């Protein structure tokens with residue numbers, strides 16, 4: 013196994029243009045593929061999750077030209093459902109933003125499709141989405157375990173109608189249903205059962221659908237009304253914002269050991285909910301400055317916070333890591349769905365934080381971290397979870413440094429993370 017040893021770091025300083033957002037890249041690619049007309053996507057993310065979406069689209073007969081640096085993609089939209097009638101090996105790795113939306117999109121096409129992924133993907137639920145698609149006329153079969161990928165989809169189009177969908181495990185199910193609903197044969201009304209988690213990701217979905225010409229109305233995220241029989245319209249050009257979750261590690265680093273860190277490509281005009289991470293960091297005492305498309309973090313006297321983090325589940329992990337540098341207790345609440353992501357993130361964060369010397373309490377849906385921690389050197393296991401690897405790079409701001417096992421797992425969303433981290437940091 014590859015290991016990356018980070019020597020103790022004294023400070024971080026400088027500017028980083030954050031790579032494109034995973035959530036936006038995969039949504040925009042899918043809508044561009046189904047739209048009428050050509051879309052030029054710029055600042056596309058080049059990472060595993062996006063590669064899986066791109067590979068699937070080409071197997072489904074979508075033509076696109078990707079630039080040499082893979083950051084610009086000109087997509088020729090098919091103007092409706094995919095034309096291909098057979099694709100039996102659509103491998104989507106562990107990309108939730110490819111698996112869930114493609115599952116829904118393939119019910120619109122006419123043919124036989126199989127969606128597979130990494131072993132962890134076979135443990136990540138999709139039953140709530142399938143249950144919502146079936147009443148609209150979808151045919152979906154579980155090839156291994158009921159409720160989980162791999163899936164076989166026998167597509168024949170979707171009817172309109174009224175459906176309910178559970179929102180308490182993942183917002184990606186609703187995102188997937190919303191993105192296909194305009195292409196159903198009739199109007200679709202979607203009712204949310206239970207609490208809807210990760211709500212700001214629905215705002216990303218609605219904002220991108222609007223860019224592709226489709227408006228959706230909703231009543232306080234409880235009932236969504238979508239007109240059927242529509243075709244997405246290519247917007248011409250589409251600039252992908254920098255990834256707000258990826259920005260969180262650099263902002264936290266600036267708050268712990270700046271100097272100052274300026275992240276560009278994402279700021280107060282962003283459509284990503286994870287920019288609210290900067291508010292959480294400010295609540296801890298960091299000095300945060302906002303621009304339309306940048307955020308600057310400088311140090312402050314960091315103290316623990318007690319916050320509901322349901323709105324920023326990914327970036328909240330960065331707060332858990334930063335908590336070891338803060339005075340007092342940090343409590344992150346309402347984050348049960350950490351358990352069904354790349355790994356059981358509640359268990360993994362608790363276990364690795366304990367390794368560096370933190371006193372941690374792991375609850376069913378919360379984590380408490382006592383700070384500040386006299387950090388001990390540890391080999392950090394990353395569980396094939398990019399965010400664990402990136403979060404624990406922050407431990408290098410302690411006196412002992414840190415060793416990250418399998419650092420290349422950042423390729424899911426940020427292949428150049430450790431190069432950028434190295435570029436901005438100075439050792440003791």
Ligand SMILES: O=C(O)C1=C[C@@H](OP(=O)(O)O)[C@@H](O)[C@H](O)C1
Pocket residue numbers: 034035036108109181182183184187209210213325326349
């Ligand atoms: O829609 C999206 O792009 C995402 C939604 C979130 O998942 P959940 O809705 O499952 O919390 C988030 O954790 C994931 O990284 C990306």
Ligand SMILES: C=C(OP(=O)(O)O)C(=O)O
Pocket residue numbers: 106107108109326353354399425
């Ligand atoms: C949960 C994540 O990924 P996915 O899109 O696979 O759900 C993540 O990137 O933190």
